[in-house]
Amino acid sequence: MNSLKGIPIIKLDATPVMSHGNALPLLHEIEVLLDQLIATGKSGAIDLRSLPMLADDYEKLKEILGEGEVKATVDAMGPSQVRETAIHGVWWVTHFNSDATVLAEFIEITYIPEILQTHPADARMGLENLRSRLMSTSQVDKGETDV
Amino acid sequence: MSDDKTLAETLAQRGISRRSFLKFCASIASLMAMPPAMAVEMAEKLAAARRQSVVYLSFQECTGCLESLTRSHSPKLEDLIFDAISLDYQETLVACAGHFAEHILKEAIEKNDGKFILMVDGSIPLKDGGIYSTIAGRTNLDILEWVAPHAAAVIAVGSCAAFGGIPKANPNPTGAVAVSDIIKDKPIINVPGCPPIPVVITGVIAHYLTMGTIPDLDELGRPKVFFGDSIHDRCYRRPFYDQGKFAKSFDDEGARNGWCLFELGCKGPTTHNACATTKWNGGVSFPIESGHGCLGCSEPDFWDAGSFYTALSAPTKDVANWAAIGVAAGAAIGVAAGIANRSTKTETKRTRKPLTVDDLKGKPKS
Amino acid sequence: MSTSLQQGLAAMIDKIDAPIASFFNSCVHCGMCADACLFYTETGDPKYTPIHKLEPLRKVWYREFTLEGRLLKMFGLAKAPTDAELVEWETLIYDSCTLCGRCSMVCPVGNDIVYMVRKVREGMVASGHAPAGLKEATVRSIEIGSPMGVTADTLRAQIKHAAKDTGLDIPLDKAGVDYLLLMSSAEIMQFPEFMGAAAQIFHQAGVSWTLSSTAYEATNSGMQIGSSELAAVLVKRIVDAAEKLKVKTVISPECGHAYTALRWEGPNLVGRPFTFKVKHILEVLDELRAEGKLRTEGLETERMTFHDPCQLVRRGGVHDQPRNLLRMVAPDYVEMEDAGNMNWCCGGGGGVSANERAEPLRIKVFSRKKKQLDKIGVSAMVTACSNCRNMLEEGLEHNHMDIKVLSLTELIAEHLAK
């Protein structure tokens, strides 16, 4: 065994596929939060990392919630995926780091997730940007006329 | 290096939107087990915060902690925190050297007196007047006692600063102690680990910036959110422990099947840290996932807690020989006690008068 | 000198041996021995729990023979039993224990509890705390020759009666014979038929035997009161007579404790093995039966049972012989519940019968024997111990039960083939 290649690589599935049985209680929590959203307009969110979830739990949750109409990607220092599930008002939000690892994952029960909305401060910045762009455009236009 | 602009204003100039703040705070909130709804509020506060001055002192250490904190392959979201702080002094990173560097430290302390966060890595040697680690002719103890009173809070980074770490390992030749053994009147947040998980440090600073407070600490001064659970509690191999399926050696069937490493000396059950959830190297893995038991590096005196390869249920010291000594000593004392018993009997037999029929006639003498 | 607390404690120290230390080390206070003791089962009073009766001995053991006991003793923390305690324990040791040994059979850790009671009595008598009745009986045994005051002259008179009744020669002090037959006072005085019965059986079997004018009394009050020294005096008489007459075998009569005293304690009391054998009369009869020398005719028509004398069966090992013999003459023979090694005591063993103070308690605990008898409905009960016979007759009379109590030897003699 003179080189690294001499060491055999055996690929094994070391992850025990098991369930903590946490999918069902979670779905009931979503039900309560959705009910609350309709009644009071108050949004809710569940941090998927706060619960011990194993592969089976995860698959079950995904299967029951299903795929919905909206799929959005936010690009803010790494991508964030925002998808509405087949249950309207229930969103699956996954934040990725710039190296594509998952930073955080939430089920949000809301009409529109916060991350999709534009912050007033950003909007102001946008307005400033727009104005400065308009300014330079009109200057350019003027310049062209001048020229 | 400080300015009056808010963080949001500074970063906006670099095209970083408020969505990044929200995303950052959402991931910090998730990391620190705060309610997801807090993320929005935290984002607002962080955006409105001024840059935080940080002074970073290194004592008896190996620079592994700093490596852990600064080494990343690509800029990541958590690096946002470096934009949120102003690292006013760090010996290894500071551009200048000698008197200039010392001057910068002095200036940083004076400028943000009572407001800066002091980060310390490495332990402080006390033996022989602390001469075993000095910087610019001053002992570590001297420097710490000078700087710490001016700080708002202290973060002890790594097991050496938090608990004394490897320099303190038996026989502790330099008389190394932890920061908390010296500084008693400042809030100290211990972030132990050898090295500590970088995102934990990020989280602590973010917490301070957004909430203005330090997080809840356990009895060892560690943030509960990261050190509340044991590695064992969050280990993906836990089901095997519960089933009693253990790897018996590093290359047996059990090891290949990813069974529990308890019998190979894993200290996961007694080690409190977030490795099993945050993982290392950008979430690639953590020691147990790589097939090796946890060493327990975020616990005090982990270096002296018995062999890394001795199961937790096994003694850390030699018991069998002591048991043998006990048996030998017990045999010796027991024989002596037996001889004493025999002499009690012999003596009694010799002195007692045998009962006669006349004794039955008389009245008992009291 | 006289008895004293000091002498009592010294006697206990003298008698504590490895088994006793092991027993005290092992007791876990489970209380199961209580359920085996008729004094507890019939009264429901926990103070009658067998192991509790040994508290004075346990204190002595702990204080004198364990390391921590010795250390505590140095600081005055391990106390020796006081005289007042021994007074209190006297009734537990003498009135409510018949040395029946049933508790020793059930102890889960294997303690021979009655072995210890026997040793406690050594201390009790040496400290002067023995019942008056037992003391008097012991004095009479040593000074007159029998606990009931039977003298050699009384024996001679009874021999004359028996010889007349049976028409057989009843030898006295005849040397060189096979068997020396001992008697108990009760047999000489209350059940004189026994002597004749034995004579008839030996005559039919054609074996040589004798009685002794110096060693006619088999019972041993010294053992019952718990004094090895006094018990040895009584055993020595028998040994001397047996050796003088050069007999092969000494026969212990129908008496339970006499058998234990001579057969099992005897050599240890006199400090040397015997030069002769010791057998119970039932052992001898069963041997004769096996050799075909004991032939019977006619059968009893009554429903009968056998009461196992504790010292003979549970503590003596003579279990099968009485059953073999009884089957010869009693076809309708049934066993009581718990018969054999777990049989319940008559209530008067171990010197209790000689202790007048204990009588009310003894009568009360007879209810256990009554329960046993009520279940099988017999009209006669056979036994092989005069003391049991006395106690059973008393108990039956007190409970108005119409059951005859018979001696097995006498029963066999009645059926001897002509």
Add this chain to the structure above:
Amino acid sequence: MNIFDILQWARGTGLQIAVVIFSVGVLIRLLEMWMLNRKPDLAEPRASGTLGGWRTVFTRSAPSMVLMKKAGLLLVSGYIFHLGFFIVLFFFAPHIRLFHNMFGVSWPALPNGIIEIITILSIGALFALLAHRIMNPVQRFLSTFQDYFVWLASLLPLLTGYLLLHTSDFSYSQMLTAHLLSVELLLVIFPFTKLMHAFTTFFSRWYTGAMAARKGVTV
């Protein structure tokens, strides 16, 4: 002194101290017992006392049927506790690891699930035994402080051991420390309490069996 220090002490020095006290104590107790000797029995025996002694060592482990109806609860709980304690002590994987580490021998373990059930049964049996001790007039009468103390000292290792398998509600370090300390307590008090019966019961049975066997009685 934090919990980690106490744990390290319990795994090392504490265990050493406990094992030394245990072995010294047990040896003293046995020797001071053995050396009291017995007088040789001069009566002619009917059968071998030695063989009879060994027979009783084993036969006395079987339940007394005579007492089954009177003290059934006591007997059944007693069996469950003793067997359970034995199985848990010798067939739980981490315990085997401990013996392997100390003496270099090991044997197959039982799955944790089975150990857990046995532990629960043993704890239940201990509580039944306590209830019996308190309710039964004889046992209550006989019981001293030591009986209750030894009961508690026997319960603690089982209880802390059980909780150790369920660390979601408790800190493993704290429970492991409590477990080790409770075991060490048990070892330390062992030679000086009725716990000695674990050794001496075999001698008691042997003596009783031998004395009876010489008389031709099987006990």
